[in-house]
Amino acid sequence: MRRPLPFRRWCNPQLLTRAASTKATKPPIVRIKDATFYRQYPQPGSSPEEEKKNPPLFPELSFSIPSFSSEPQHWSIIGPSSSGKTTFLEILRGQHLSFPPTARSYPYLASDEIASKDLRLRFPGRALQHVGFAGESGGLAGTGTRGAYLSARYESRREETDFSLLDFLKGHTELNPSEDGKETAEESAFLQNVIRDLRLESLVDMPVANLSNGQMRRARIARALLGKPEVLLLDEPLMGLDPPTLTTLSPLLHRLAEDHNPRLVLALRPQDPIPDWITHLCYLGPDCTIEHQGPKETVLSKLKSAATSGKTKTHILTLSEVGRTLTSTGIIEPGSSATSAPSAGTGDMNCTTGAPSFASRGEALIEMEGVKVSYGDKQILGTWEQDVNGEKKKGLWWTIRRGERWGIFGPNGSGKTTILSLISSDHPQTYSLPIRLFGRSRLPQPGKPGISIFDIQSRMGQSSPEIHAFFPKSLTVRQTLENAWSDTFLSKPQLNHERDLDVDAALRWFASELNPSLSPSSSSSSSYSSSSPSTKSRARAGAPTTRARKSATSASPAQYYGEDDDLDWADSLLFGQIPFSAQRVALFLRAVIKHPDLVILDEAFSGMDDYVRDKCLLFLEHGQTMTFDSSSSSSSSSSSSRTTASTIYPTRSIVPTSLPKSQIRLKGLRPDQALVCISHVREEIPSVVREWMCLPEPNEGKSLRLGRLTGPLGRDVQRWTQIWGM
Incomplete structure (x- = not known):
């Protein structure tokens, strides 16, 4: 029999330090060193137009996920919409082309430890699981089944494809599932533990199509955990969750991260609260670039300094809410030591x-x-x-x-x-x-x-995740707004000249939010004319078309258009081609543009950056009559406007639009x-x-x-x- 080590030996601090250093020196799961990525293989001598279609992704990226570390290292990838958060997670999984090819490697997955655990984990696509939530609709997304109409999720089980949540978790979502035999006691116990931890016990027999958005998020995380990956990449997991669920989900994820079972990487929006157990941040800039990465406090300090000085590539207004902390008791605002929960006995007279x-x-x-x-x-x-x-x-x-x-x-x-x-x-x-x-x-x-x-x-206008999931991706941006006057998604809208002008006004007001090729400064919502009709509305009114206008040498372009009044992009850009945030904006405008008796907004602003969200909220209330002051000084705004802004939009000043009253068509909600x-x-x-x-x-x-x-x-x-x- 092997004799146990003497007490002085196994408690020797030098030995413990050596053991800890051995654990810390285990190779990382992912190692990226000075790599540049592409969606397609870059061809030498490509034209500028071809290079624009296949731009470099995260040039000279260096990043790693440790397998084990002596100090906790839990990463969150933060960035505004269209900054490339999902692309970054895909790169970690081994997707997209790496240059040079050896700059991305998976040392820990090649170790003997992984071989003894599960040979299937040698493959990055299996060892690193990505769980995305953008654009999902309740139980209809990611289940292997598809609803045919909006009411499908509310009907009782009628078909073999209406799987229960338990079927979904076990992966039994095929029409003819294979017989893999009975699950082992260990597998059954693990399944029950995951169901309990994610509070799904009361839902296991419910059809997946009947689950709410938040319930389906927990279900998809549970299904990924059942695959026992080494790393779980959660893409915006906090969006759409109610406050009680937020405070219970964060400690659960913390336990998983602490046990390295699995290791977690969270992709968050700037306005999302950062779980208090996150130790490192990677903040993304526009067009798949990295602005800052490192320890959380260091990155947040740099972002605060950049926002104060204005020296940042990121749109400055996306930083106004970054840095809130999610704890097990609530959300702590930046610079505050108290959570969002009021103290005992606190009342609210409002x-x-x-x-x-x-x-x-x-x-x-x-x-x-x-x-x-x-x-x-x-x-x-x-x-x-x-x-x-x-x-x-x-x-x-x-x-x-x-x-x-x-x-x-x-x-x-x-x-x-x-x-x-x-x-x-x-x-x-x-x-x-x-x-x-x-x-x-x-x-x-x-x-x-x-x-x-x-x-x-x-008589109603509606924007919701369900409508987003079923809305045709083949319609143009203009057709998306015109669809407000249609009986169905694909039927012909009942339009006239006045409605065309309303669509034109909304497209111009939100041009930079709807057209990804425009920068926020290229289309000012308070500077361009909103009365100049587009090609389509001019044609309906009998005015010259674009082709006729070009041939009329006596006519000034501004006579029909204004200086920056080209809306051709809205007639060619498809709904499915614009970013998720822009799709949300388009569906919001579709819900309000016809001034219906009842406007329904079901999580209509989720997925938007904070500035875009606030612009939509201001438009809902005031239409084109008010806008945010884009100047460096807010002294031009009235006292009442500043008071309203400080209460509702603490980082922005609201000022009257510079548009003449005769050119304002959309004035917000009516009484x-x-x-x-x-x-x-x-x-x-x-x-x-x-x-x-x-x-x-x-x-x-x-x-x-x-x-x-x-x-x-x-x-x-x-x-x-x-x-x-x-």
Whole structure:
């Protein structure tokens, strides 16, 4: 028998240090040294146009992921939209061409330790798993199945392709799955642990198509973990998660990272809070470049200094929210030592709870009287009792009236999107539930016909992840906005000259956000003419077309266009060709441009950079009448504008637009319009929201909470946490 080491030997500090150094000297999982990457093989002597189509990615990149280290090293890749976060993660997995080829290697994957663990982990594509969330729609993304229409996710299981969450986690999503035999006890235990850690126990029998966006995110992380990768690359995992889920997910990810099981790399937006266990940051600049990388505090200090001095390649306004910290108890703002949760006993005089009261009540647009939604024996909406005129009644009792601005909140899976599907009539149960849409039910009543789906959709505008997932990628940017006047995604819109001018005005106002080839400075929202019609609208009005104008030597170009008034890009650029953030902007404009009776914005601003998001929010309220002051000094703005900006947009000043009144076509929400907004991020709530509803977690015995704000939600942390009941 081998004798144990004497106490003095196995506790010898020199031996412990030597053991730690041995662990620290294990080769990294990924090692990149002075490498430049390309999507396609660069051809010598290529023309500038060809080089523009195949630009270098992250020139002379040096980066590594340690297999083990004596000091924790947990990385997050941060960058605004279109900076290349997903491309960076793909490069780590071995995608894209490396020059020189030997500049990217995977030393640890070639070690004997990996060989004894699982030979399949020798391949980077298996050892490093990428989980992306951009553009997903509930359970319809990444499942191997595809819905054919918006209401598919709300219908009961009818087909063999309607897999349960448990099937999805086990990978049984083929029409004819192979028989791999029974899983071992160890595999079964590991599966149950992952399901428990990600709080999926109550969802395992639910069809994947019925999962909410937040639930599907947890499910996709769980499925990746079941593959037991060495590294998990999470692409924007925090976007769209409610505050309670954020605070519970971060400690779970921390445990995984600490145990190296697996190691984690998180890609985040600048406005996302950075988990407190992240130790290193890599901040991306525009066009797949790196501005800073290293320890978190060092990088944040450099970003703060760059933002103050203006010496940064990144658009300066994308740095206004970077540096918030996510802890297990809440979010800590930069420069603050307290979390976002209010102290015990703190009240908010600007937020009242209970049934909202209204000084003047407009026409009822949507009426729900005791709505309850169930899938089989599982009730997911209306599980509570509600005080209705002093009487307790079961189900959801709710009315949306003209002029009201509603915010709907609640945990992932609480039924927020289901409520909106009832309003838009995408949910099949709308026919059988006590719901009136614009004064009529879906089914005929004595002396009154039922309202058709086309009548409903003509009176509302909607932007949501579901619409984003199903929206045709083959439409041009202009056609995307014109689709607001269509009965379906692919039907011909009912246009006229005035509507063409509205589309032109919106395209010009958001040209730099919609056209990736334009820089923010190449198209100023407050400087160009918004009354000059485009080729299409001029043709409809009988004005000269582009070809006719070029042949008319007596006509000045500015007479028809203005100096920077070329919108040809909107007629040739496809929706599927523009970045994710630009797609979100286009769908937002599609929802508001026709001035519908009801505007529905379901996580409409997620995926946008903070400046783009704020510009959309300002446009929603004021249209073309107000803009952000782009000058270095905000002294030109009025006192009231500065006060509003400091409350809602703390880093920006709001000033009246320089456009003449005669050229302003879009003026924001009208007094007779209603708004319903869903978001889990307080900065994405429009400042006009006053009425709010917070749904409880289903089947937990909690009640629906209603309230009214007496002022903009803005950046008020205490008011936000009171709404959530945190």
